[in-house]
Amino acid sequence: xxxxxxxxxxxxxxxxxxxxxxxxxxxxxxxxxxxxxxxxxxxxxxxxxxxxxxxxxxxxxxxxxxxxxxxxxxxxxxxxxxxxxxxxxxxxxxxxxxxxxxxxxxxxxxxxxxxxxxxxxxxxxxxxxxxxxxxxxxxxxxxxxxxxxxxxxxxxxxxxxxxxxxxxxxxxxxxxxxxxxxxxxxxxxxxxxxxxxxxxxxxxxxxxxxxxxxxxxxxxxxxxxxxxxxxxxxxxxxxxxxxxxxxxxxxxxxxxxxxxxxxxxxxxxxxxxxxxxxxxxxxxxxxxxxxxxxxxxxxxxxxxxxxxxxxxxxxxxxxxxxxxxxxxxxxxxxxxxxxxxxxxxxxxxxxxxxxxxxxxxxxxxxxxxxxxxxxxxxxxx
Amino acid sequence: xxxxxxxxxxxxxxxxxxxxxxxxxxxxxxxxxxxxxxxxxxxxxxxxxxxxxxxxxxxxxxxxxxxxxxxxxxxxxxxxxxxxxxxxxxxxxxxxxxxxxxxxxxxxxxxxxxxxxxxxxxxxxxxxxxxxxxxxxxxxxxxxxxxxxxxxxxxxxxxxxxxxxxxxxxxxxxxxxxxxxxxxxxxxxxxxxxxxxxxxxxxxxxxxxxxxxxxxxxxxxxxxxxxxxxxxxxxxxxxxxxxxxxxxxxxxxxxxxxxxxxxxxxxxxxxxxxxxxxxxxxxxxxxxxxxxxxxxxxx
Numbered sequence: 001x002x003x004x005x006x007x008x009x010x011x012x013x014x015x016x017x018x019x020x021x022x023x024x025x026x027x028x029x030x031x032x033x034x035x036x037x038x039x040x041x042x043x044x045x046x047x048x049x050x051x052x053x054x055x056x057x058x059x060x061x062x063x064x065x066x067x068x069x070x071x072x073x074x075x076x077x078x079x080x081x082x083x084x085x086x087x088x089x090x091x092x093x094x095x096x097x098x099x100x101x102x103x104x105x106x107x108x109x110x111x112x113x114x115x116x117x118x119x120x121x122x123x124x125x126x127x128x129x130x131x132x133x134x135x136x137x138x139x140x141x142x143x144x145x146x147x148x149x150x151x152x153x154x155x156x157x158x159x160x161x162x163x164x165x166x167x168x169x170x171x172x173x174x175x176x177x178x179x180x181x182x183x184x185x186x187x188x189x190x191x192x193x194x195x196x197x198x199x200x201x202x203x204x205x206x207x208x209x210x211x212x213x214x215x216x217x218x219x220x221x222x223x224x225x226x227x228x229x230x231x232x233x234x235x236x237x238x239x240x241x242x243x244x245x246x247x248x249x250x251x252x253x254x255x256x257x258x259x260x261x262x263x264x265x266x267x268x269x270x271x272x273x274x275x276x277x278x279x280x281x282x283x284x285x286x287x288x289x290x291x292x293x294x295x296x297x298x299x300x301x302x303x304x305x306x307x308x309x310x311x312x313x314x315x316x317x318x319x320x321x322x323x324x325x326x327x328x329x330x331x332x333x334x335x336x337x338x339x340x341x342x343x344x345x346x347x348x349x350x351x352x353x354x355x356x357x358x359x360x361x362x363x364x365x366x367x368x369x370x371x372x373x374x375x376x377x378x379x380x381x
Numbered sequence: 382x383x384x385x386x387x388x389x390x391x392x393x394x395x396x397x398x399x400x401x402x403x404x405x406x407x408x409x410x411x412x413x414x415x416x417x418x419x420x421x422x423x424x425x426x427x428x429x430x431x432x433x434x435x436x437x438x439x440x441x442x443x444x445x446x447x448x449x450x451x452x453x454x455x456x457x458x459x460x461x462x463x464x465x466x467x468x469x470x471x472x473x474x475x476x477x478x479x480x481x482x483x484x485x486x487x488x489x490x491x492x493x494x495x496x497x498x499x500x501x502x503x504x505x506x507x508x509x510x511x512x513x514x515x516x517x518x519x520x521x522x523x524x525x526x527x528x529x530x531x532x533x534x535x536x537x538x539x540x541x542x543x544x545x546x547x548x549x550x551x552x553x554x555x556x557x558x559x560x561x562x563x564x565x566x567x568x569x570x571x572x573x574x575x576x577x578x579x580x581x582x583x584x585x586x587x588x589x590x591x592x593x594x595x596x597x598x599x600x601x602x603x604x605x606x607x608x609x610x611x612x613x614x615x616x617x618x619x620x621x622x623x624x625x626x627x628x629x630x631x632x633x634x635x636x637x638x639x640x641x642x643x644x645x646x647x648x649x650x651x652x653x654x655x656x657x658x659x660x661x662x663x664x665x666x667x668x669x670x671x672x673x674x675x676x677x678x679x680x
Contacts, residue, residue, distance in 0.1 A: 099482060100477075131480065225443070229442065268631055375464075377468060381440055381443060
C-alpha cells in the first residue's frame with residue numbers, strides 16, 4: 001500500500017510540465033486587432049491613463065503579508081494572573097511559480113511561553129500543482145494536514161482566540177503539522193455535488209498524540225470533504241477524516257474525525273449578517289506498552305453570529321480527553337465578542353471557563369488584536 | 382449489422398463532439414450577458430456572483446470550484462476587484478486552461494481605458510485599487526471593448542464558429558450604439574447634475590452620462606459611513622442643492638435614508654449588475670434601468 005502510494009505520488013508531481021499550449025499566430029493577430037480597437041475607443045473617450053506599466057511592474061512580485069497577534073489576558077490560575085504580550089508574527093510569501101505550480105511559505109516568530117524569548121520557525125513551505133489531469137492536485141513540503149476541518153487553519157483565521165481543546169490536547173497549541181506529500185482529487189459523482197478526497201503521507205512533528213518516531217513508520221492521513229448548497233444563502237459541509245501514525249512509545253496511533261458545518265449568509269447583504277455553526281469530533285486509539293490500547297475522544301461545537309457589519313458574537317463548548325491517559329478529560333465553555341473595523345484588523349475578547357479532572361478549574365479572559373499588512377491569500381470557505 | 386451499429390455510434394459521437402458548447406464561467410453577470418450575446422448557442426455560461434451581490438465580497442464556495450474545474454473559459458473583471466475570492470477558487474480548480482495566462486483566461490479589463498489610477502497607494506486610504514477603478518462595465522462603451530476581447534478568445538478556441546461570433550459582435554455593438562444615443566439624449570438635460578453616491582463605483586457611468594458625483598457616504602472606499610461623514614454630506618447637499626443619493630443593491634439604505642431625510646434629498650438605488658432586479662435580464666437592460674431610475678428621480 002505504502003509503496004503503491006509513493007509510486008503514484010512521484011510521477012504525478014514530476015508530470016507538472018507535461019502539457020503546455022504555445023501562443024499561436026492568431027493570438028498575435030488578435031493583439032493587433034485589439035490594439036487598433038483601443039486606439040479607436042480612446043479617440044472617443046476623454047484622455048485617460050492606461051495601466052500596462054503598473055500591471056506588469058507588480059505581476060512578478062510574490063504576495064507578501066505580515067500578520068501580528070497581540071494579546072492581553074487575565075487568568076484565575078498561575079503565579080501571574082495578568083499577562084500582556086506580543087504572541088506571534090506570521091510572515092507569508094506566496095506566488096505562482098510557473099504555469100504548473102504555486103508556492104507558499106509561512107514563517108512564524110512566536111513567543112516561547114516558558115522563557116519569553118521569540119523564536120523563528122517555518123510553519124508552511126509548499127509547492128502545489130495547478131494543472132494535473134483528472135482534477136488531481138499534489139502538494140509537497142511542510143503543511144497542516146487535513147485531519148479535522150479546524151486543524152488546517154492558522155490561529156489568525158479561526159474565529160476564537162484559543163484553538164479547540166481537542167486540537168490543543170492532541171496536537172499542541174497550533175495544531176498538527178507534517179512534512180511530506182498530499183494528493184487531492186475532486187470525486188466525480190452522479191449528483192454533481194462537491195466532493196474532494198485528500199490523502200497525505202509524511203512525518204509529523206512530535207505532539208502529545210503523535211511522535212516523529214525513530215522508526216520508518218510514516219504518518220498517513222485522509223480527508224473526505226463534502227459540500228452542499230442548501231439554498232442561495234445557506235450551505236452545509238460534512239467531512240470525514242482518518243489518520244495513522246506512531247506515538248511516543250513508537251507504537252501505533254489511529255485517529256478518526258468528523259466535522260459538520262452549517263453557514264448562513266444572505267447573498268445580497270453578505271457583509272452585514274451571517275451565522276456559522278460548526279461541530280467536530282475525534283476518536284483516538286493509542287497502543288500502549290501494556291498491550292492494552294488507550295481510547296479517548298474529543299469534540300467541540302461552536303456558533304458565531306454576525307450582528308452587524310463589523311461585530312460578531314459566538315460561543316463554544318469543548319470536551320477533550322488526553323491521548324495517552326484513559327480517564328483524564330477537560331471541559332470548557334467560551335464566549336466571544338469580535339469587532340472587525342476592516343478585514344485587516346480583528347479585535348476579539350474571549351471569556352473561557354475550564355474544568356478538568358486532572359487540574360484545578362480556572363477562568364480566563366483574553367483580548368487579542370490581529371492586524372495584517374500586505375497581500376494575504378483568501379482562506380478556504 | 383454489428384458494424385453498422387458501431388458506425389452509427391461513432392458518427393453520433395463525432396456529431397455530439399462537434400456540437401459541444403464552450404463552458405464559460407464569469408465572475409459577474411454582466412460578463413455572462415456579454416458572453417452570451419457573443420457566443421449565442423455555442424456557449425454555456427455560468428456567473429458566480431449574482432446581480433444583487435457585492436462583487437468585492439463573494440464567498441469562494443467549493444461548488445464554484447466544480448464549475449471552474451470543467452470550464453473552457455473564465456472571464457474576470459480583473460484590476461483586483463475579485464482579489465478576495467478568485468485566486469482561492471482558481472488555485473483549487475485544477476484547470477490549466479483557465480489559469481492566468483491560460484488559453485481560456487479572459488481579463489475583461491484588457492484594453493479598457495481606465496479611470497482613477499492612483500499615483501501612490503496606501504491602505505490608509507481605504508480599499509484602493511492600484512490598477513484603477515474596476516467598475517468599468519458601467520460605461521456601455523466599455524461593454525463593446527469587453528465584447529471584442531471575448532470574441533477574440535472564443536474565435537481562437539472555436540475557430541469553426543468565428544464567423545458567428547463576429548456577426549454577434551457586430552449585432553451587439555449596433556445595439557449598444559443605438560441605445561447609447563437614446564440614453565445620452567434622455568440624460569442630456571440633466572448634464573452636470575450633482576449627486577452623492579454610497580461607494581466609489583460610478584466614475585465610468587458618471588463620465589459617460591455627464592453626472593457630477595460630489596462625494597460619497599463612505600468616508601473612504603470600503604469603510605462604512607461614519608456620523609461625521611454623514612453630517613458632512615448633509616451639509617454639502619444643503620449647500621450645493623444636491624437632491625440625489627445613489628445607493629447600490631447590496632448596501633443597506635439606512636445611512637442613505639438618514640442623509641436624504643435630513644438634507645431633503647432622494648435615494649435612488651441603481652443596479653450595479655445584470656440581474657440586480659428581475660427585469661434586468663441583459664447588459665442593455667442594465668442601462669435602461671439606471672437611466673430610467675435617474676430620470677424619474679430628477680423629474
